[in-house]
Amino acid sequence: MTRSVIGTLLLALALAACTLNPPAPSVRNPTPSYTIDRVGDQSFIRGQLIVGYREGASPEAIARRLGATVQQDWPLLRAALLQLPPRLSVPKAKVSAERLEGVRYAEPNLVHFRPEPARGVATTALSPTQVSVSDPEFGRQWMHRQMNSLGAWSQGVSGSGIRIGIHDDFIDHRHPDLVDNMFYPGFDGFAASNPEVPIEAALITPETPHDGVGFHGTSVAGTAAAVGNDLGGRGTAYGASIVPLAINEPEQGGLVLSAIVNSAIFAVLGPDFAFGGDDRAPGTDPETGPYVHIVNMSWGGAFYNQLIKDTMDLMLASGIVLVTSAGNTPTEGPSFPSWNPGLINVAATTARGTRTNFSNRGLHLDLAAPGENIWTTTTRGCIFATPDGASCSEEEPEVAYTYINGTSFSSPAVAGTAALILEAGAERDAEGNITALPSAAQVQRVLTETAFQPSGYERSALGAGIADSAAAVARVLSGDPIPDGGSLLAEVVWAGNPDIRVPQVGLTLIPEDGDAAVKYTQTSDGTLLTPLGIGLFQQMPSGRYTLQASGPYRSVHGIEVGTAQTSVEIRPGEATAVRLALELSPFEDPFEPNNTLETAAELEEVGVTVRASLYDPEAASDVDVYSIPVTAGSVYRASLKTASGNVAPALTVYDASGTPIAQSGSTQAFTLNPFVEFEAPEDGLAYIEVTETSGLEGSNSPFNLYDLDIARYIGEEEEPNGSAVVIGTSIQNIDFTDAQRIPLGSALDAELTEGDTDIFQVEVPAGATVVGDIVTAVDGQPDTLLGVYNEAGQQVAFNDDYNGRASRVLYASQTGGLYYFVVAPWDAINPQNATTGPYNFSVTRHLNPPTE
Template sequence: MGTGVTIGVVDSDFDRSHPDLCDQPSRSRCVSGYNAFTLRAYAPTDPFQGNPGRDTHGSGSAGMAAALSNNGQFVAGVAGGDGNPASAARLMPITIFGGSSGGYAGDFNVAQAIVWAVNGPDGLPPTDPGDSGDGADILNNSWGGGGYSHLLKDAFDYALLNRVVVVASAGNDYRDAYHLPSGLPGVIAVAATNPHDEKTDFSTYGPWVDISAPGDDVLTTYVNLGSKTWLFGGTSAAGPVVAGAAAAVLQVLRDNGLSPTPYQVMRILQMTADPVAGPPAVTAGMGAGRVNVAKAVRLAKGITTPAALPADGSNITVGVLNKAADAGTDMLGFVPFSSVTLVHAATGKQYHAQIGVGPGALFLGSEPGNYRVLAGGPSQLLLGGSEDPQETVVAAPAGSSPLVILRQQADLYETAGGSGPARNETPGTATDLAGFLGTLLPSFTLSAAFDSNNFAHLGLPEGGPDVDVYAISLAEGTTLHLRAASTYIGGQGKVKLSLVAPDQITVVASDTETAVPASLSFTVGTGQAGTYYVKLEEASGEQGLGYFYRLGVGTNASPAPDF
């Protein structure tokens, strides 16, 4: 099974001289691969990309997924065909481990390698009319860890949007623990079972896991630049079993004239899985059960029309906006690096993602149904933690693409001239607006909060009152217009707004919010050009949750935005 399907093995290189992995000597069953260390493609007949005495992992993964079956030698993979290499799934090596030092190629290089695998050697996206169809159909990822990477999230989203099935091992942390890339939305997360269909001692599990597969010392292919087998264990072995099963299902559905989404392929595997034995608290975190390839293929063979396919998943987008922001004028109206969790109301299935440098987190291939949506604060290391977690609900029917917007208090500008988190409470530690935001518009707003506790974990001063100072460079003859408000836009505070001269001492203008926003205008006279400092204080010295504000800035003929 797996005929015509290409499995990208995202791992160390696999032994392309092994007759169970690539037919010899032509190696026509294997396709060109990509080396994430050199950022170059390589042919199936090229030398091993790494150290064969060290980089053995990829050969194990490739063999579990699709070692040639029924050929009377070595082992059999799930999508290994009937003994004829042309009947088996094709194997594409994507080398991200190994290199000269035996390490990891890095997120940037790995993201580029994933995009290359999706597009294939011709470099064209699968949606391009000129694409030759030489990209991967399935990506197996027997690797990962606890960190989060926006680069990898974007790369895997690219794969999923191009209908590539992405499989990843759940990890070997022995416990209920979150893991990436297996924990990314749309990725099929695979836990490991033993010969008794129980969770292995080592397997990670949790409400984000989708399915399980055998992973306890399974015989598979090994690097020997020719031929060898070994016992391969861990969720690293379980993941490619599911990748091979997905290849078998995908081949059958394509033979039936269908083009399923990655979610629909996963659902067929889940619907036909066998139960995992053990305590309910553990089995609940093992996904739909242990994959049963024969049942999955039988079910797929009976699906002959698009209407008979399982209902498709939903693609949910969650945006987190700064509570004080004006969507039309704010320079940074969303809260970057907020953590978002979706919890399925009926099944408890969980999905996690972070807002990146764009305004939304994308949850591709989510189980249809109703969700609780929870947004935490932005990354504390980058922007300080919000003390204002938000929650809502969303209905996500099959095939839908709902948009969820939450608003959250955040203090995004506690940084001094690009030097990292620092109390921007004096002209000497002011936030350089052009340095932080780039080229400034003639008229814009920015939104923040009076809150001195959000960087306490980094050792920055706690307590209050919080004062925010922003630096802006002004040329002679420039007229600066400022407006600021808290109560007027729904906050609890009262803003005192001041403009401080380049000497960092002299206050050239000030105003305090009343029933209307605080506002002032100042024209730079001859010989007065330089860096000026916009200072905002909460007039009564209060701060914390609810004490958010908005600052409007305009220059010359462009007034400060009216709010």
């Protein structure tokens, strides 16, 4: 039995590139203080933001730009959990972080609340029958009859020697029908997110108290591997080991993104917090082998999440078999992680062999298993009363079982069958120790090839069919070779220059033959395991596929989406590479070539904004130079904002002789974005140079756009200059009477003090596109709002946060006249939110504004 070679290569890369640095031991705080906020349909931990960072970037430096601290760093995923400063909300921090240098993505530390699983009821179809096992309530477990569990067990397998990680909420791990199969240590992923908790204290041991909330994980664990004994029922793999991987917060029971990541990393590294080694699961790679063989994930969401995809890739590359529930929406729409490649995605069936009315459907399903009226373990009442078990009786133990519904339980039923397959297919030494196991792709192949298709079968309802444990074990024990899977590395490039890879392009892999499921991913934005512009499909069944590409995101790159497709063959045990070229129409820089002072783009006036790209197809990086007319003794300011892409730009100003007279980041106070101030030494020309400083892959690309504002400095604001009332982001009761009139093309210093609003009046010609921009020395001090109003007092443009919490507006005037630019602190009516401080304000005319 073999593993796909790509997994070994990727883990070797990660092992060479990263080390895990657990926090230093400290006093444990068992009840960390946190609050769950809700905005729209999203719930998240207040004050926490997750950022993915690029190669060479420092999460600490990113955190400092936000005034935050790094609460947890995941170098294996190039991501970090940040603790935000008190006044910075998560939505505002997300906007601020997304365009910071070195940031791949930013997202809240999401919390997912599952609907209460529907409780099933005993029916005629579920009535007890005579069985040849000792568990007294086995007859209630119709799932075993549908999946032919007895036929599998009769072939001598029970899952013995196989570790199943239950990636779920807290398990009642002293439950009488689970306790003998528990494998320690497990891991509390939420506790591990707390810097006050030593990593060792997040380990779950036999003495660890229950959190007093979780019950779902107990039912999932029992479905997979409840003990075969004289109590209750039993799991599909009643001899397998159960490893608790808790992912919930302990107050309301929500599943937390950071906890999902922590427990997944533990499933790979184990308690030694290192790849392979003595704590690895038997039969796995000595150098990169994981702590568990199988991870069951009975959770999911409707939206693609890059951190979750990276986490799945890490577990797959280590050799873990991943089984997930299809979801209970029920729709054919996206559900993640179940749509991610390499996972075994399981729908739910009724006792009649039909899809349940709640189970998701679609061509992305791998197979189906019982998920309605499942009789399984549940958390005991005595544990909810006393989580340490003090009120639980050892003399008369409570053996708590329940009927329950959901794809959450079809998934562990299949995870148990996967354990039977692994045990049946294990290679052993002379002493009987497991030395090698089937790969995840081979497990998936056996499950789908041996699944049975009931009357009225539809692939979009049941995948390849209903899991048949007896047939699956017989297939493995037959000795006939099981085709291994392979991996696909899909490179998406711009047809105009195949050296330019395109991130954030959707990839759909559709089988052309066989019964494989459709799977989805996106091209990477530069993770540790996957280079920029590469989409990774691991542990895919071998065969021919159609690969479709669509992207990139218009919201990120501002261009029309391109599409492409090709036919590809995935070969057993191999990593296949394929390239797709997208016909895209990226921005055409009107100022090129302008790489030197001699070829500088001539700007006829100051007080303008230009949009350009940092892209030179003939060189490793681009340099843009602009000449501007200047007057001796006058002061000028230039500010650059990244419009798309992720680069590290810098500004340098030269006099007419080519001598540098100013550089961004060295002589001026405002440094969040490249900003430079200089005094013209003589009449004539000055030159402003834009360079890219990181040199990383993707930094020379037509998708890296910026706006450069150049304005003449006119001094400081004149108070009083207007007033308004600000509630949240709403500017009300504006008084334009004392507005300060400034010329278009100018910049000035201003300051928001307590209760202050600044209003600037500008004459704008008809047909002009004007840009109002605020730059602050420290992001969020002040946290500004910027509104544009016409002479009638109507708001015609508005912005809260642009690159950071400073504001920027762009407005195309249809008619000439006076316009008012209102600068106000965000939520000024609430003193705990309103901020004060100095800022630079400029208003310029855009020479080549974007069309949308």
